[in-house]
Amino acid sequence: MSEIPGGRMASRPLHFIWLLDCSGSMSINGKIGELNFAIREAIPEMQQAARDNPAASLVVRAITFASGADWHIAEPTPVEQFTWDDVHTYGGTDMGAAFRLAAAELRTPPMPERALRPVLAVVSDGQPTDDWRSGLREIDATPWGKRAVRVAIAIGDDADRSMLKEFLGNPELEPILAKNPKQLVAAIRWASTVAVKNASTPTVEGDKHPTSPLSSTDQDEDVW
Amino acid sequence: MNGMLDAGRTLVTESGDKITVERLFGSGGQGEVYRVRTPHGPQALKWYYPQLADTRQRRILESLIDRKWNDDRFLWPQAIVIDPHSSRPGFGYLMDVRPSRFHDLPALFRRDKAVSATTLRTLVTVALHTVEAYRTLHSKGIAYRDINWGNIFFDPKTGDVLVCDNDNAVVEGETTQVAGTMDFMAPELVRGDQGARPGIQTDLHALAVLLFLLLMNHHPFEGALALRIRCMDEAAKRRLYGTHPVFIYDPDDTSNRPDPGEQTTVIATWSVLPKILRDLFTETFTAGLWTPSRRVRETQWRDALSKVLDAITVCGSCGKQNLAEPGGPPPDCWHCGHRVKLPVRLRITVRRGSLSTARDITLAPQARVYAHHLVDDPDRHDFTAVVGEVTEHAQQRGRFGLTNRTDGAWTMRRPDGSAQEVPPGRTVGLKPGLLLELGGGVEAVFFD
Numbered sequence: 001m002s003e004i005p006g007g008r009m010a011s012r013p014l015h016f017i018w019l020l021d022c023s024g025s026m027s028i029n030g031k032i033g034e035l036n037f038a039i040r041e042a043i044p045e046m047q048q049a050a051r052d053n054p055a056a057s058l059v060v061r062a063i064t065f066a067s068g069a070d071w072h073i074a075e076p077t078p079v080e081q082f083t084w085d086d087v088h089t090y091g092g093t094d095m096g097a098a099f100r101l102a103a104a105e106l107r108t109p110p111m112p113e114r115a116l117r118p119v120l121a122v123v124s125d126g127q128p129t130d131d132w133r134s135g136l137r138e139i140d141a142t143p144w145g146k147r148a149v150r151v152a153i154a155i156g157d158d159a160d161r162s163m164l165k166e167f168l169g170n171p172e173l174e175p176i177l178a179k180n181p182k183q184l185v186a187a188i189r190w191a192s193t194v195a196v197k198n199a200s201t202p203t204v205e206g207d208k209h210p211t212s213p214l215s216s217t218d219q220d221e222d223v224w
Numbered sequence: 225m226n227g228m229l230d231a232g233r234t235l236v237t238e239s240g241d242k243i244t245v246e247r248l249f250g251s252g253g254q255g256e257v258y259r260v261r262t263p264h265g266p267q268a269l270k271w272y273y274p275q276l277a278d279t280r281q282r283r284i285l286e287s288l289i290d291r292k293w294n295d296d297r298f299l300w301p302q303a304i305v306i307d308p309h310s311s312r313p314g315f316g317y318l319m320d321v322r323p324s325r326f327h328d329l330p331a332l333f334r335r336d337k338a339v340s341a342t343t344l345r346t347l348v349t350v351a352l353h354t355v356e357a358y359r360t361l362h363s364k365g366i367a368y369r370d371i372n373w374g375n376i377f378f379d380p381k382t383g384d385v386l387v388c389d390n391d392n393a394v395v396e397g398e399t400t401q402v403a404g405t406m407d408f409m410a411p412e413l414v415r416g417d418q419g420a421r422p423g424i425q426t427d428l429h430a431l432a433v434l435l436f437l438l439l440m441n442h443h444p445f446e447g448a449l450a451l452r453i454r455c456m457d458e459a460a461k462r463r464l465y466g467t468h469p470v471f472i473y474d475p476d477d478t479s480n481r482p483d484p485g486e487q488t489t490v491i492a493t494w495s496v497l498p499k500i501l502r503d504l505f506t507e508t509f510t511a512g513l514w515t516p517s518r519r520v521r522e523t524q525w526r527d528a529l530s531k532v533l534d535a536i537t538v539c540g541s542c543g544k545q546n547l548a549e550p551g552g553p554p555p556d557c558w559h560c561g562h563r564v565k566l567p568v569r570l571r572i573t574v575r576r577g578s579l580s581t582a583r584d585i586t587l588a589p590q591a592r593v594y595a596h597h598l599v600d601d602p603d604r605h606d607f608t609a610v611v612g613e614v615t616e617h618a619q620q621r622g623r624f625g626l627t628n629r630t631d632g633a634w635t636m637r638r639p640d641g642s643a644q645e646v647p648p649g650r651t652v653g654l655k656p657g658l659l660l661e662l663g664g665g666v667e668a669v670f671f672d
Contacts, residue, residue: 003343003544005558006441006493009333010486012456048250052374054333055407055443108454117457147455186227193251201372201405202458203253 011057014116014199015076015144016046016192017102018062021124021155023093031125031155034181036086038188043082049193050079056116056200061105065098067091092129095122095163099135106142117199118148121191122167125155136167149199151191153178227256228314229271229307235260237303237318243269252374252389255316262318269305270391271316284394285317297357299388317391326377326386333373333441342380344545345536349383349607351435352529356604357387358431359522362424368393369422371430372405373437382607396423406461407443408433411513414466428519432508435525439497442490444509447472447480451487471509473502496558498535498549500528530605531584534597538588539564551584568654570626572668574600587614587654587670589624598666611662615651625651626660635661 018039026032050058059076063069064087072087102120105111111118120139139145152164152175164175176191178184227248229235235243241263249257255272272281285301293300301317331339354376361368368390375389404413404422410429412420420426436444443450445464453460470480473494482490494502504520512519531550538545539557546564548555554566570585570593581600585593595609596602610629617623627649628634634646637659646652652660660668 002559003340004347005496006489008335008489009437009441010446010489045251051334052328052330054330054373114451114454114456117455144455147457189251194253197253201407202461203405 009054011055012114012116013076013112014050014053014056014058014196015105015111015118016058016060016079016196017105017118017120018060018072019095019098019102019120019122020062020064020072020087021093021095021122021126022064022066022087022089023126023129024066024089024091025093025126025158026155027089032087032089034184035123035155035188036084037181038185039192040084041185042189042192043079043084045189046082046192046196047079049196053197053200056196058196058200062087063098063101065094068094069097069101071101093124093126094130095124095128096130096132096135098122099132099139103135103138103142103145106139106145106148108143111144115144118144119151119195119199120145120148121151121153121195122164123153123155123188124164125159127158127160128163132163133166140169149195151195152176153184153187153191155184227251227258227271228273229256229258233307234309235269235305235307235316237262237305239303241303243267243305243318245269254391259321260318266321267302267318268299268321269316269318271305272314274312274314277314281391282315284398285315285391287395288390288393289317295360297353297360297385297387298390299386300390319388322377322386322388325379325381326384327380328377329373329438332378332380333437335441339380344547345533346378346380346383347439348529348533348536348547349605350378350385351438352526352533352605353378353383353385354387354434354438355431355522355525355529357385358427359526360604361393362427362522365396366393367396367423368427368430370404370408371427371434372408373434374405376434404430406458406465409465410516411466411469412516414462425516425519428516428521429508429512431522431525432505432512432520436505436509439501440490440493442472442482442487442493444471444505445469445480447482447487449480451483469509469513471506471513473506474510475506476510492558496547496555498532498547498552500550501532504528526605530596534583534585534591536588536591537564537566537586538590545588548586567624568656568670568672570668570670572597572662572666574598575665575667576600587624587626589614589616593626593668598662598664614654617651623653625653627651630663632663634663637661 058079060079060082061076062072064072150168152168154161154164154175154177161175176187178187229245231245231247233245244261246259246261249259254276255270258269260267260269285304288301299319301319303318305316305318307314327339370392377386408430410426413426450464470477472480472482508520535548535550536545537548541562542560544559546555546557554564557564567587570587572583574581583597591614592610593612595611596605612626613629614624615627628646631648635643636646636652637643639657654670656670656672658670662668
């Protein structure tokens with residue numbers, strides 16, 4: 001824009017990392033397909049949330065965990081260029097391995113000198129099968145990991161909600177329970193927009209009372 | 225994309241109108257916004273998240289709707305909507321759909337192509353309209369309480385604004401659930417001082433931050449001190465905006481000056497900001513930080529912005545619009561660096577009884593005289609009411625005059641006493657010393 005002085009507003013990077021459960025149980029009743037669908041659905045809104053926050057440059061990555069953990073998208077990708085390749089199931093629930101993978105990226109470097117709070121979003125349907133506590137401690141030991149905005153989505157009743165609550169690290173926060181595809185879409189969308197908003201333009205007490213579209217007492221008949 | 229309400233769902237307004245959900249527009253911190261069909265045409269519906277659809281919010285909405293606000297600068301709540309088929313509590317409200325000519329401010333802050341039509345004139349006009357819109361609210365005793373870059377929309381071609389998300393506005397003294405966006409919150413609210421509540425005085429701080437962002441494209445407290453912070457989290461913002469706020473151009477405290485290597489935008493924009501506006505920002509972001517009663521009021525912003533708008537001039541070398549200090553020396557062009565030659569100006573004098581008000585307009589190409597220039601205390605700046613316009617002579621390039629855009633004739637008087645009529649559509653050459661009688665006792669003189 002050359003009619004007015006000054007360039008674009010200065011911004012800080014906002015690193016968003018998905019940690020996705022790809023254990024064998026996620027293949028039951030097509031849950032993994034629902035997860036792929038929900039993330040794709042959330043991309044346009046994630047892009048909108050980024051557009052609404054000019055002081056943040058949102059970059060997204062994804063880790064999958066099953067037997068071990070892998071980077072599904074290793075490169076921090078600007079959300080405007082973010083596309084989703086389906087994740088697939090392959091074994092156990094090595095969430096600890098995923099935590100360690102994330103922790104390695106939450107030091108400076110590779111993190112930049114200055115940034116907004118990163119967002120760590122865990123989605124799981126079961127019980128971790130490895131030493132997740134040690135992985136979580138590794139995240140907590142990094143300067144960016146301990147400051148991260150954390151979101152946890154429990155898919156169905158078998159998810160280890162008390163473990164996810166420990167990951168959240170805030171007694172006032174609860175994992176979001178998604179019991180059907182519609183709730184999962186809403187939960188993923190919430191995680192990818194509200195968490196971005198909280199990290200980039202915090203409101204006073206905003207973190208303590210996250211507003212979720214899902215009320216915890218929601219009784220929907222539509223069960224997996 | 226689906227949200228809480230499925231497409232095709234029917235809802236009703238409290239007065240019984242049937243509403244059909246068409247599609248989700250987007251979601252925010254409090255709820256989701258849908259496009260809906262109503263007996264009166266397409267409208268927008270904001271539907272609250274269940275936890276927020278409480279009696280307090282409903283009471284606030286009812287009182288806003290009862291005001292039957294009819295002002296085209298606001299997307300005001302019009303009717304409460306409920307779901308007659310659901311046992312779950314829930315409600316929303318209807319408002320008009322935002323016309324597509326209005327864009328969001330983040331697009332401007334990112335310097336997006338979609339808003340590249342924005343000029344300095346429209347930018348200052350946006351600031352002026354924003355100030356006047358909040359002045360109107362405040363003059364009726366209503367506090368907005370969450371002024372931020374997400375609830376003002378603007379037209380890059382005209383500078384018109386539209387204020388959205390008015391459902392948190394309340395009569396001064398009432399409480400709402402919005403604490404505000406930290407970047408815009410008054411320090412006493414960020415700190416959580418005892419007795420500090422969001423209201424009109426804290427709106428004035430948020431408004432000043434918004435104006436600074438708009439004109440400077442940078443936050444007023446993000447200087448060297450912010451660059452020392454690695455993780456910009458709530459604690460960091462609490463310090464920068466609440467416990468230790470230092471204006472980046474505080475004349476007595478240089479600790480937070482912008483970094484010349486990293487914060488170049490604000491250095492560029494502040495350097496060309498007229499002193500009249502620099503002084504207001506300095507006052508409100510130094511004394512006004514600690515003493516809310518010293519915050520710059522909308523009327524002060526309005527008067528200063530109006531003068532700055534009337535002093536905009538055009539660089540003869542590169543053709544870019546430039547801001548100039550009203551009544552001050554010619555600026556160096558922000559774009560090409562050449563000293564801008566000031567064109568002839570017009571001094572309009574409005575007399576009412578023994579009082580008179582004078583206003584100067586820099587007659588740069590395309591400058592306009594508006595109806596609000598002809599009254600001493602305009603209620604609102606209306607940029608569609610054009611009275612006169614600077615135009616170029618059809619045959620003689622480079623010769624400019626002021627064209628009469630009213631229905632009535634002006635009288636032009638020369639210094640020697642001779643007079644001539646200027647009928648509608650005709651033009652007077654911009655010659656210093658010529659006097660114009662614009663009617664109703666309003667006089668104008670061209671001067672150098």
